[in-house]
Amino acid sequence: MSEDTLKIKAFSVKDIVFDTKYRFTNGHLAIPETISTSLPANFESITIRIVKPHHLDVQTNTIMDICPISTKVLGKVGDGITHTLTGAYFLITGADTTGIQLHDFGASNGLLKDKISLGKAGTPNEDDYMIFFDVLLKPNFSFDRQLVTTIFTLADQYLQPIRNILKMINGRYADETHEYSNESHPGKPKVVVVKEVAGQGAMYDNLLFPDEPSGMANGVSIIDMNNFPVLLTPNEYRDGAIRAMV
Amino acid sequence: MGVGPSTKETTLHHFRDPLVAVFGDDPDIDFQGVIVVGTPQDNLLKNLVGKRVAKWLQAMRTDGAVISADGWGNSDVDFMNTMSEIGHVGISVVGLKFIGTQATFVVTNEYTPFVLDINKSKAGIETTVVGENNLDLRDANKALGFLKLKMRSDLKTK
Numbered sequence: 001m002s003e004d005t006l007k008i009k010a011f012s013v014k015d016i017v018f019d020t021k022y023r024f025t026n027g028h029l030a031i032p033e034t035i036s037t038s039l040p041a042n043f044e045s046i047t048i049r050i051v052k053p054h055h056l057d058v059q060t061n062t063i064m065d066i067c068p069i070s071t072k073v074l075g076k077v078g079d080g081i082t083h084t085l086t087g088a089y090f091l092i093t094g095a096d097t098t099g100i101q102l103h104d105f106g107a108s109n110g111l112l113k114d115k116i117s118l119g120k121a122g123t124p125n126e127d128d129y130m131i132f133f134d135v136l137l138k139p140n141f142s143f144d145r146q147l148v149t150t151i152f153t154l155a156d157q158y159l160q161p162i163r164n165i166l167k168m169i170n171g172r173y174a175d176e177t178h179e180y181s182n183e184s185h186p187g188k189p190k191v192v193v194v195k196e197v198a199g200q201g202a203m204y205d206n207l208l209f210p211d212e213p214s215g216m217a218n219g220v221s222i223i224d225m226n227n228f229p230v231l232l233t234p235n236e237y238r239d240g241a242i243r244a245m246v
Numbered sequence: 247m248g249v250g251p252s253t254k255e256t257t258l259h260h261f262r263d264p265l266v267a268v269f270g271d272d273p274d275i276d277f278q279g280v281i282v283v284g285t286p287q288d289n290l291l292k293n294l295v296g297k298r299v300a301k302w303l304q305a306m307r308t309d310g311a312v313i314s315a316d317g318w319g320n321s322d323v324d325f326m327n328t329m330s331e332i333g334h335v336g337i338s339v340v341g342l343k344f345i346g347t348q349a350t351f352v353v354t355n356e357y358t359p360f361v362l363d364i365n366k367s368k369a370g371i372e373t374t375v376v377g378e379n380n381l382d383l384r385d386a387n388k389a390l391g392f393l394k395l396k397m398r399s400d401l402k403t404k
Contacts, residue, residue, distance in 0.1 A: 063376050067257035089258060105319075106374045108251035116376045117252075122259025123377035185276040189309040189397050192278050193265045194299060194332070196315035196325055198249050199284025208282065214257045226291065227284025229299045234270045237280045242260045 005181050006235040007081045008070075009174035011166065013088035016050045016129050022161040024169070029088060031131065035158050040150055042138050044097050048158070049132035056113035061093040061134055062101040063108045063116065064246045065152070066123060070213035071163035073171070078236035082213050083166045086175070089124045092155050094135035102135070102143060102151075104204050104246050133158060145205060145223070148246050156216035163212055182233045197242070199227045205245045208232075213240030249317040250372035252379040253344045253364075259380060265314060265342075268386035274394075278306055285317070285324045296328035304335045310397045312389045314342040314364075314381060318349040329357045336404070338397040342389050344379050346370030360396065362389060 014027035023030040033048055051058060070084035093109075094102035101107035108115045118126045133155045141147060171177075198204040199222035207219030208230060222230075232241050255263075269277045283299050286292050303311055311332050315325050325343060332339040333356070341361035345351075347370030351358050364381045367373045 063251065065256050066259075066376070068261050070261070103251070105248040105317075106250040106252075106372050108374050108376050115251075115374070117378040117380075120259070120377035120380050121262045121264050121382065122254075122256040122380050124258075180270070182279075183270075183273075183277070185273055188274055188276040189394075190278050190307060191269060191275040191393065192303055192306070192308050192311045193269055193280045194303075194311050194313040194328065195265075195280055195282050196313065196317075196321065196328065197255075197282055197284055198317050198321070200248070200287050200321075204249060206282075206284070214261055222282070222284040225284070227286040227295050229281045229283040229295060229302055231302065232280045232282060234266055234277060234279060237260070237263060237266050238270075240257070240261050242257070242282060244255060244257045244260060 004079065004235070005179060006079055006239055008178045008180070008239070009081065009083050009171050010086045010176040010178070011083060011169065012086050012175040013129060016088060016131065018050070022165060024162065024165045029162070031162065035154060037154070037157065042141050044136040044138050046154065047134045047136070049134060051112065051130040051132060053127045053129060058112050059110070060112045060115060060132070061095040061109050062103045064092045064094060064102060065244055066091050067214045068240070069159055069162055070240055071166045072212055073167050077209060077213060077239045077241045078233055081171060082239055083169060083171070083174070084213070085166070087127070088129040088131060090131045090133065090155070090159060092133050092152065094137065094151060096137040096139050096141055098139050102246065148205065152245055153216050180235055180238055182235050197222060199223045207243040207245070209241055210243055214243055216243060219243050248319060248321065250374065251376045252367065252373045253316050253318065255316040255380065264381055264383045264386040265312065265389070268383060268390055272390060278308060283328065285321045292324055292327060296324065296331040299328050300331035300335045300337070303332060303337050308337055310338040310393045312340050312342060312393050318344050322349070322351065326355065326357065330355065333357055338393065338400045340389055340393045340396055342381055342385055348372060362392065
């Protein structure tokens with residue numbers, strides 16, 4: 001396989017249940033109800049919730065991010081093989097015990113069906129499962145970069161065992177395979193997409209080049225890069241080289 | 247002001263980015279890649295990062311660029327600054343951002359007419375509904391068409 005080729009193999013999730021151990025067999029995903037590490041001092045609780053398709057009459061705290069569950073099987077972000085789940089997406093939500101929402105600029109807490117526009121590039125479809133990672137903080141927290149990074153890292157650690165299972169699945173059983181390459185078309189006008197992302201102050205941030213697609217670990221913060229421009233190949237972008245935070 | 251729920255691009259959005267999908271799929275352009283740039287607080291850095299984007303595109307002999315943002319308000323300064331810097335080095339540029347009725351430009355310049363509005367809400371506001379005002383495939387196709395026209399007309403006047 002050329003270094004310029006990226007294969008994304010998608011495995012469809014048919015249902016999700018709680019169990020003591022992580023499992024993914026024939027489209028049936030099992031996840032634990034709690035995180036395996038102890039809670040940081042300013043955390044009251046973390047609740048994992050499974051929301052089934054068409055069951056959106058539930059209350060939610062503000063949605064900080066929605067991310068796909070993907071893992072690198074071969075190569076680095078942007079080439080090789082990536083396995084990803086379809087039909088199930090991961091949402092990070094949060095507030096404190098008094099109801100103060102963890103948001104930047106307008107909170108999306110409320111009745112889920114009124115607070116999410118399904119079927120967008122950045123949101124699940126109506127037939128998709130949603131896994132909620134809901135963080136409840138003790139009052140008088142300081143909403144800073146450290147806190148956000150801690151929340152997102154805990155969420156990422158919760159996902160990693162699913163990724164580890166996905167890595168070991170035989171790719172021939174994938175429900176869909178998409179192949180991408182960084183094609184050049186000599187003689188045609190050269191075009192670039194410039195994406196301005198948030199990288200300001202203490203609160204919002206974006207990470208680039210995490211180890212796992214759309215992951216957190218070893219990602220480099222755009223704030224730490226002083227917001228300087230970085231070039232990504234189309235395939236790196238398609239492979240989850242950028243992780244949005246709050 | 248910053249990034250609201252209805253305009254925020256989630257990690258899932260980046261993974262399935264409509265701009266990358268559309269621009270990466272068109273054989274009539276030579277798609278070079280995606281430049282990601284942040285929004286510094288400091289004014290000196292704001293100007294500097296915009297200039298660096300323009301220099302980078304110039305060095306790659308880029309003919310046209312589309313710039314998009316998921317925030318609005320204070321970050322409009324960064325947006326218009328980077329867009330102007332790209333335009334000033336002779337590269338055709340169009341923009342995509344949330345405008346609606348709530349985020350109209352405070353100041354306009356020669357580049358503001360080339361910014362397309364990605365608002366989807368009836369009232370033209372930040373609705374706090376996640377994903378509602380996100381850039382979609384239609385916006386991406388519109389931007390690509392608009393950029394092609396802009397490149398053609400800029401070529402004539404060069």
